[in-house]
Amino acid sequence: MNARRLIVITVLLFLFFLGIYTWNERTGKFDVISTNVGIEVTGFVLRSITAVQTAFTDTWDNYINLVGVKEENDRLKNELFKVKQELALAKEEKAELDRLRKLVSIDYLTEWKSVGTRILAWRLGANDFFESFVLSKGFFSGAKVGTPIINADGLVGRVLKAGPYTSIALLLTDSGSSVSVISEKGRVSGILQGNGHNQLLSMRFVKQNEEIKPGERIITSGLDLSFPKGIPVGEVVSVEYGSNSMLDIQVKPLVVFDKLEEVLLLQNPFEHILPEGSPVYSPRPNQIFAPIQAPLIVDRDEENKNFAKAFNEQVNADGEN
Amino acid sequence: MVFFNIAWWALYVALAVFCQRFTVGVDFLLPGIIVALQERKVLQFAGVFLVFIIIQEGIGTMPFGNVLLWYLLAIVFFYAWQWFFEVESFTFILLLSAALAVSHYYIVAVLANIQDIYINYKALQDESVYQMFLTPVLWHAINYLRRGVRNVAQN
Numbered sequence: 001m002n003a004r005r006l007i008v009i010t011v012l013l014f015l016f017f018l019g020i021y022t023w024n025e026r027t028g029k030f031d032v033i034s035t036n037v038g039i040e041v042t043g044f045v046l047r048s049i050t051a052v053q054t055a056f057t058d059t060w061d062n063y064i065n066l067v068g069v070k071e072e073n074d075r076l077k078n079e080l081f082k083v084k085q086e087l088a089l090a091k092e093e094k095a096e097l098d099r100l101r102k103l104v105s106i107d108y109l110t111e112w113k114s115v116g117t118r119i120l121a122w123r124l125g126a127n128d129f130f131e132s133f134v135l136s137k138g139f140f141s142g143a144k145v146g147t148p149i150i151n152a153d154g155l156v157g158r159v160l161k162a163g164p165y166t167s168i169a170l171l172l173t174d175s176g177s178s179v180s181v182i183s184e185k186g187r188v189s190g191i192l193q194g195n196g197h198n199q200l201l202s203m204r205f206v207k208q209n210e211e212i213k214p215g216e217r218i219i220t221s222g223l224d225l226s227f228p229k230g231i232p233v234g235e236v237v238s239v240e241y242g243s244n245s246m247l248d249i250q251v252k253p254l255v256v257f258d259k260l261e262e263v264l265l266l267q268n269p270f271e272h273i274l275p276e277g278s279p280v281y282s283p284r285p286n287q288i289f290a291p292i293q294a295p296l297i298v299d300r301d302e303e304n305k306n307f308a309k310a311f312n313e314q315v316n317a318d319g320e321n
Numbered sequence: 322m323v324f325f326n327i328a329w330w331a332l333y334v335a336l337a338v339f340c341q342r343f344t345v346g347v348d349f350l351l352p353g354i355i356v357a358l359q360e361r362k363v364l365q366f367a368g369v370f371l372v373f374i375i376i377q378e379g380i381g382t383m384p385f386g387n388v389l390l391w392y393l394l395a396i397v398f399f400y401a402w403q404w405f406f407e408v409e410s411f412t413f414i415l416l417l418s419a420a421l422a423v424s425h426y427y428i429v430a431v432l433a434n435i436q437d438i439y440i441n442y443k444a445l446q447d448e449s450v451y452q453m454f455l456t457p458v459l460w461h462a463i464n465y466l467r468r469g470v471r472n473v474a475q476n
Binding site: 006009010014016017030034035036042045048049123125126129132160161163168175176196197281 | 335338339341342345346347348351374375376377378379380381382383385386387388390391393396397400401425429433438439440444445448452
């Protein structure tokens with residue numbers, strides 16, 4: 001292949017990329033295809049391999065470990081093994097039952113119905129830079145875009161992308177996550193934003209004269225109708241005076257994200273009357289956090305002259321009429 | 322033979338997706354793209370390319386475009402590098418994966434900046450380095466396995 005041919009191929013491929021990119025920006029069709037097919041293929045693979053893996057592990061435990069046991073002790077050891085296995089299974093099931101009972105007993109679920117789901121995987125592939133995980137439920141089974149996700153400790157995040165039976169969730173800690181919150185005692189409202197993996201959350205837009213102290217719990221306000229009111233989110237760690245007459249509040253999330261196994265998806269009872277929920281991912285343009293510019297110096301003389309001129313014009317116009 | 326080939330690629334996709342579960346930020350499908358390019362079968366490459374793009378764009382959380390541009394650059398680098406090296410030599414793959422790792426970093430960084438998305442650049446840098454070292458190893462394994470398919474096809 002000569003240089004000219006390579007340049008032609010490069011230009012053609014670049015034009016192909018621009019064409020697909022702009023077509024997708026305009027119609028969003030490739031996003032729909034990739035979301036429905038890509039997520040679903042991944043979900044199917046992960047579910048299938050996990051099922052095979054579990055079956056193989058069980059077989060290994062039940063059969064291979066028993067090879068070599070003396071014949072006369074087989075029956076007794078087999079029984080003992082079975083009893084132990086049943087006990088271990090019962091303990092595991094009891095622990096799961098306790099977790100699920102704890103989840104179900106949360107009182108704010110009275111209006112928002114909940115659907116349980118398992119986490120299939122955490123960040124997948126080279127195109128996933130958000131704090132996210134893959135869930136084994138999709139839009140056919142209760143995980144629509146924007147669906148809130150909780151566990152027994154509190155708020156976990158929201159569904160970011162949803163396929164038919166698999167979805168991807170955006171965690172509370174992601175820098176694009178924004179939640180309308182309120183402090184439990186002082187009822188101070190603000191917006192809670194993530195700062196990345198294992199980082200504290202920031203509660204923003206709280207004025208300096210508001211009363212909020214370290215140790216106070218932060219809950220969802222429910223103002224944006226994206227979350228039910230009162231879900232515990234975090235605990236205030238520090239309060240400092242920030243820029244722009246606002247407080248700089250650091251909040252520690254209540255959920256231990258690394259230990260998540262099952263979560264609940266909350267079904268919004270107002271979904272049918274809401275035209276559109278708030279966006280799940282909120283870009284944070286630099287302008288929002290840029291320091292406020294110094295106020296413009298007003299030229300009072302110039303302002304007075306302009307006012308007098310406008311006043312005279314108005315008087316003259318009235319006189320003519 | 323066509324069925325066997327499709328089954329092989331389907332198995333590869335399944336294993337790649339499963340492996341991605343354990344290695345954060347690394348693309349296990351990329352070596353498959355390189356192998357498909359080396360085999361120079363247009364229809365096979367088109368199918369593999371389309372499926373891989375749909376899967377990676379689907380499971381990715383970044384807005385559309387990153388993977389497509391990256392895989393297109395893989396094609397360009399592949400044809401550029403083949404001037405200097407034998408396409409099945411390890412040096413070729415080493416340099417190709419290095420170029421792709423660097424381009425991955427810049428594609429994500431630039432597109433994230435354009436789209437006002439805050440990403441962890443340190444993590445991106447680390448993951449690009451992992452990708453650079455993992456791609457040749459994976460390519461070697463896949464290429465070895467594909468030889469079996471080629472032998473079956475010849476016989």
